[in-house]
Every structure is written in structure tokens, then in C-alpha cells.
Amino acid sequence: MDASIIILCILVLAALGFVLGRRQALSISAASGKKLHSLPGYYGQVIALVTAVPALLLLVAWLLVQPQIVESRVSGMISDSVIPQGGARSLVMADVRRIADGLQAVEARAAQAGAGVDVEALDAANVRARLAEVGVALGADVPTEVFEAAKSYREQSDFGHLLMTIAVLALAVAALPLAYIRINADLRARNMSESFVKSMLLVSSLVAILTTVGIVGSLVFETYVFFTMYPASEFFFSTVWNPQFRGGSELGILPLLWGTFYVSIISLVVAVPIGLMIAVYLSEYAGPNTRSIVKPAIEVLAGIPTIVYGLFALVTVGPFLRDYFAEPLGLGNSSSSVLTAGLVMGVMIIPFVSSLSDDIINAVPQSLRDGSYALGSTQSETIKQVVLPAALPGIVGAILLAASRAIGETMIVVLGAGASAKLDINPFEAMTTVTVKIVSQLTGDTEFASPETLVAFALGLTLFVITLGLNVVALYIVRKYREQYE
Known part of the structure; x- marks a missing residue:
């Protein structure tokens, strides 16, 4: 399931939680005759936030961490003999990612045509031909080991994406009833909702500062690496x-x-x-x-x-x-x-x-x-x-x-x-x-x-x-x- 569809499902669950929370607050007030601490809408907002926020945070964290884990595992599959002389492992991994994306396009194209294709069973020559059909051109010197690494990369990425979909939706589905049963007349729903808004405002105010720090930090780090390779005196005082x-x-x-x-x-x-x-x-x-x-x-x-x-x-x-x-x-x-x-x-x-x-x-x-x-x-x-x-x-x-x-x-x-x-x-x-x-x-x-x-x-x-x-x-x-x- 695509990340955008997952986000849409979370938002639908959050909207459902808002409606249920508001109705539950009104029913509690009508049944007990007790005055609610907050307006009914705040109770709905609490359920919506509890349903959506943890799930969205998990989704973002998963999307950030999974590529690093998959790439580190696949990189270990590539021996040093495959890396061109004077080249870098990152360039080989770029080919791996490109081939993996091409294999995914091959499967999607075969599914649209109604004909299944077993990518894992294809050898290097067949993989090259299939990739050419979807517009992925490869050089003649791509080793077989890179093709196998691309297959593994695609397989692990698909499996991790499936786990992400299950975990994120399960968290949202589980959080909704847990928040629903906590609703009572004394719940400080307005305080909880406004505290979340204040936290979001604080995070927003820190974006500019953190962005500046990140930009300066990246410039300083890469500049330090440059000056370890090239003399600073020649950089600042040379006229050529x-x-x-x-x-x-x-x-x-x-x-x-x-x-x-x-x-x-x-x-x-x-x-x-x-x-x-x-x-x-x-x-x-x-x-x-x-x-x-x-x-x-x-x-x-x-x-x-x-x-x-x-x-x-x-x-x-x-x-x-x-x-x-x-x-x-x-x-x-x-x-x-x-x-x-x-x-x-x-x-x-x-x-x-x-x-x-x-x-x-x-x-x-x-x-x-x-x-x-x-x-x-x-x-x-x-x-x-x-x-x-x-x-x-x-x-x-x-x-x-x-x-x-x-x-x-x-x-x-x-x-x-x-x-x-x-x-x-x-x-x-x-x-x-x-x-x-x-x-x-x-x-x-x-x-x-x-x-x-x-x-x-x-x-x-x-x-x-x-x-x-x-x-x-x-x-x-x-x-x-x-x-x-x-």
C-alpha cells in the first residue's frame, strides 16, 4: 500500500474518531446530567489526535529508517571485487537502486498486461532485457552480483513496506477504541487539545532555527573534508x-x-x-x-x-x-x-x-x-x-x-x-x-x-x-x- 493511501486511511480513522468522541461526550452529558469539562468538539479532537499522531509518527520514522537498514544489508552482499577501480560503493548502490526500481516497474507492467512475471527466476540477461522494455538502460559491464543485489533490495523493500502498512494501520485502529473508552465528563479534553497545538507551534518555531543549524553544519563538515584534501591558503589567496x-x-x-x-x-x-x-x-x-x-x-x-x-x-x-x-x-x-x-x-x-x-x-x-x-x-x-x-x-x-x-x-x-x-x-x-x-x-x-x-x-x-x-x-x-x- 502506498504511503499516501496509508495517510488517507489514518485521516479517515481520525475523522471517525472525532465523530464518535463528540457523540460519546454528548451522550455522557445527557445520561448523567453532569456538565462536561470541555466542549464536545474537544473530546472528538482528543480521539482524532490519539488515533492519528502516533500512527503518523511511526510512518515517518519507518520511512526514514527502513531505506538505511535495507541498503546496509544489501551493501554487505556486494564484494569489493565488484566495485570499479577508483570508484565508490555508493555508485554501485545507485545502480542497485535503479535496477530495483526497474524490476518493480517490470512487475507493474506485467500485472497490467495480465501476465505474471517471476523476477526472482530471471537471470542477468533476461533481467537486462526486461529492464530495457521499461526504459531502464544499463551498461554492458553491470556484474551479475549487482543484479542479485537489486533483487534482494526490492524483496526486502517490499517486505518492509508490508510490515510498515500492517504496523501503522494496526496502531491507528488500536488507538481509536483505547481513546474512546477513556472519555468521561471530567476528562480535560480542551487542555489536551490545546497542549498539542502549543507543541505544534513550538515545533514550527524551531524549524527555521534547526534548518539554519543543519545548513551551516553540513557546509562546515563538507568544507572541513575539502580542506583536508586541498590547502586552505591556496583556496583563499590564489588568483587562478x-x-x-x-x-x-x-x-x-x-x-x-x-x-x-x-x-x-x-x-x-x-x-x-x-x-x-x-x-x-x-x-x-x-x-x-x-x-x-x-x-x-x-x-x-x-x-x-x-x-x-x-x-x-x-x-x-x-x-x-x-x-x-x-x-x-x-x-x-x-x-x-x-x-x-x-x-x-x-x-x-x-x-x-x-x-x-x-x-x-x-x-x-x-x-x-x-x-x-x-x-x-x-x-x-x-x-x-x-x-x-x-x-x-x-x-x-x-x-x-x-x-x-x-x-x-x-x-x-x-x-x-x-x-x-x-x-x-x-x-x-x-x-x-x-x-x-x-x-x-x-x-x-x-x-x-x-x-x-x-x-x-x-x-x-x-x-x-x-x-x-x-x-x-x-x-x-x-x-x-x-x-x-x-
Whole structure:
């Protein structure tokens, strides 16, 4: 039985438990004339929770643990002689899983055709032919031992899935009557239900923290493994980026950091002034009708997919800059350049600056404006000397958000700036960024045991530390300004 069907059965049992619990509470109250501690619906909620929650937790735990157990058992069946020289056992296990999935598809296809097939009785040649029928292509060097391991993998997975179905449904079916017989007028059903809701809220609030810890932990661990293979001094101070998956790589981060900051600075030079002027106009000068049209139109820019911006940079902006600026000035002949990516990215992040700054400026108390006008200031003087200083901390936050968005962008850089890692001040030259190289190093059939692959985690951790440092500096500046202003 599929996991989704199991969950549906559990939810049906929980709904049945809710109806029975509510009816039982009403009947107890009517028969004894005793006032219930909680509303009847809470009693139904208690039965529903007791029926569904333990069963769902068991289901999740089983789905997480079973693949690890099955894979460890099957991995023990594969001898070291089967593993290719220089390869890894994980790659062989990937073939085992792929063949096992293919065998399951073979059985499903045979069942639909009304013809049974005994997968266990098939030899390696027949298994290969059957897998080809369902679109699973295998190389000619797949050993017979791998086929046998795949059969065992599928058999153990099916058996474990059957046990899971029985255990989970049995737990839900057993929990329902046990909760039902505990219902009485004095049961604190509301307290139990609300305690569960509080626990769920607490777990939800911890998701962001635990996710951050998990991300940082994985980056730190993989980066440590990388630095055991590649010198940290060469990574941080080398000016050459030349990964070679067959050895002899030079993995210096400086060209990538230069390209990242170069593109981001150009985009901020475009987005920050335009975004701030839009925000000031919308909040201080535009009428309600104009604002209702202009602001949604600007925010549409934030909803355009980045791949569309990348295509716009590749097809329109890049050739325009090359034909009318780069080639006439003798600065380059490529349509991919830092300036192309920076201009298009600046247009993309304009809504981040304008929309947030507009909301922040509107939050400035009207009493500050009225006091400035009472002292004889004009509207422009009020904006420059009162409104913008009061809104500065929030505006700094909006600019930081836009900067983070620019630093983390990938598609626009790939299509607009190219993939050349080099140190150059010419904005019409093709360069690349850290995020682009993270993607390129993890793309393709690569093994997570080489410096050329693990360097992606070192790049990600470096970018994370730089972004965190920028946020800390900005927070310090904002706090210092607030102390002076107040």
C-alpha cells in the first residue's frame, strides 16, 4: 500500500474518531446530567489526535529508517571485487537502486498486461532485457552480483513496506477504541487539545532555527573534508580558478569573489537610486490613483522568473552594449559581460528597494512631517532632513535585502556575464560569480569525494560568512545611528 493511501486511511480513522468522541461526550452529558469539562468538539479532537499522531509518527520514522537498514544489508552482499577501480560503493548502490526500481516497474507492467512475471527466476540477461522494455538502460559491464543485489533490495523493500502498512494501520485502529473508552465528563479534553497545538507551534518555531543549524553544519563538515584534501591558503589567496576533475586543479576563490562583488555593485548602483526615488515619489508626491497603478506595476518586476531576465540579458542587453559601446570603444567584443548582468540584475531588484522603502517611509509618523512644516520647511526639505533620516534604518535593511538577492543570483549571471573566472576591471569582459561555480561544480555525474566537487561547499560557506558579516556591520551602523537620532 502506498504511503499516501496509508495517510488517507489514518485521516479517515481520525475523522471517525472525532465523530464518535463528540457523540460519546454528548451522550455522557445527557445520561448523567453532569456538565462536561470541555466542549464536545474537544473530546472528538482528543480521539482524532490519539488515533492519528502516533500512527503518523511511526510512518515517518519507518520511512526514514527502513531505506538505511535495507541498503546496509544489501551493501554487505556486494564484494569489493565488484566495485570499479577508483570508484565508490555508493555508485554501485545507485545502480542497485535503479535496477530495483526497474524490476518493480517490470512487475507493474506485467500485472497490467495480465501476465505474471517471476523476477526472482530471471537471470542477468533476461533481467537486462526486461529492464530495457521499461526504459531502464544499463551498461554492458553491470556484474551479475549487482543484479542479485537489486533483487534482494526490492524483496526486502517490499517486505518492509508490508510490515510498515500492517504496523501503522494496526496502531491507528488500536488507538481509536483505547481513546474512546477513556472519555468521561471530567476528562480535560480542551487542555489536551490545546497542549498539542502549543507543541505544534513550538515545533514550527524551531524549524527555521534547526534548518539554519543543519545548513551551516553540513557546509562546515563538507568544507572541513575539502580542506583536508586541498590547502586552505591556496583556496583563499590564489588568483587562478581552473578545476580539473582528473587532477591538477587550481581552486582559487579570489576571481569568483571579484566577479560576485563586481556584478552586485553594478546592480546596486542601478537599483538603489531608482528604487529610492520611486519610493519617495509614491509615498510623498503621488496621489492615490497614481499609487494604485504604479506600485503594482513595479512589483510585477519581482514576479518575473530570473531565467526570463537572463534571456533578456543574453538576447537584448548584451548585444546592445557590445554593438554600441564595447566594440566602438575597443573594450571588448563579447555580448556576455559584467555590465550586462549588473544592469539586468539591477532592474530585477528595483522592486525590493522601492517596495520595502515605500512601506518604511509611509511608517514614519505624520507628526514629524507636520512639525517640519510648522517650522517653515518645504516638502523637499522635510523629505531630505526629516523623513529619510527617520526611515534610514529600514531603508538600509531594504538595501541589504537587495544586496543579498544580487549576491545569490545565478541564472542572470550564467546567461549575461558568462562563466569566465578572472580578475579584470573592464566591465565589458565576461566574468562569473561564486553561485555560478557552485552550480557548475555540482552538476553532472560527479563523485562527492573529490576536491573539485567538495569545493562547492567551501564556496557556499565563504559566501555565507561574507553575507553574515555584511549584515552584522549594517546592524552596527543602524544601531549607532538610532542612538544619535533618539
